[in-house]
Amino acid sequence: MLAPDITFRRSVTPYDVLAAAAYVQSTLGGNNLPVLQGESSNILIFRIYNNYAAAAGIASAVNVRVTTFDTVDPGSHTATKSVSAQEWIRVYENGYGENATPPGLYSRYIGLDTAVGAQGNFYVPEFGSAGTSTPQIRAGTDTNGVGFIEIASYSEIPDAVGTASYTFGISIEYEWSS
């Protein structure tokens, strides 16, 4: 089997690839405004697909877990400002599905709203793409269709953190075998 082909995509057609997790808010005064200290962002909904292109021989991603990215990259705000350790990002499952190419229809499921970041603070999706209680995203190379899970995420900024601008990364860890 080939390595899983994981992509982060928008949750609406045509399911464009997501380049970044951009947290903004809509409030009096307009949309896409910055999220200030003491405020929460709008909900950002995206999908994590495995093998969106429906290629042959792709492995399923199993033991999936979601977190916000924390890196030693000196250019990363998440490292230098310990943002992820402060658990400013919250995620929960919003649905799952497979059996369509491109997969569009999904089963709605609202998972447990979980603060992620810091060591060991992952979110494990309650349901995998097949609708079973195993956190996996199947690749659609057997009899199943291309799989995805849909994630809802928002930032929740504490009071008194100042006015700096922060960058967040979203990552998933998963296991697979050839």
Add this chain to the structure above:
Amino acid sequence: MIADNIPCTNKTLEERGLPADSFFEVEFDDGSSLTEKEINWSAIAEEMRVAYFGATKTVFVCKFPVSTLWVHHGDLRAHVDVPSGCQAYQAVRSQALILDGKRQTKILGRAVGIIKDGEVIEEQFINETEHEVFGTRK
């Protein structure tokens, strides 16, 4: 011999998304052996949901009796000696992320472990980021 009856793959490690120095090596109970350079793990394994130190996880366990299973990753390697009546599994652990307009997928390491009566009793993990082998045993 068990190894003689396993279908070989026609793809290289790199074509399967693995570095050239990251592979498993399995020795069966009958003394025959194979590596990931020759076969896919899926050719000898089946999916199983198992207990995992207070939680559960999905593993792909070898369908054949194994005496020793190694995983190599870079200059590190880990192995398990599989007692009679137990099964062995191994997996690649990867990470996909989006950060500031960039997307990246990378391999974090490899895990190898032993299953007894539907429960993981030992797991070794080669952590590429920390360049160490971390083990857990029940």
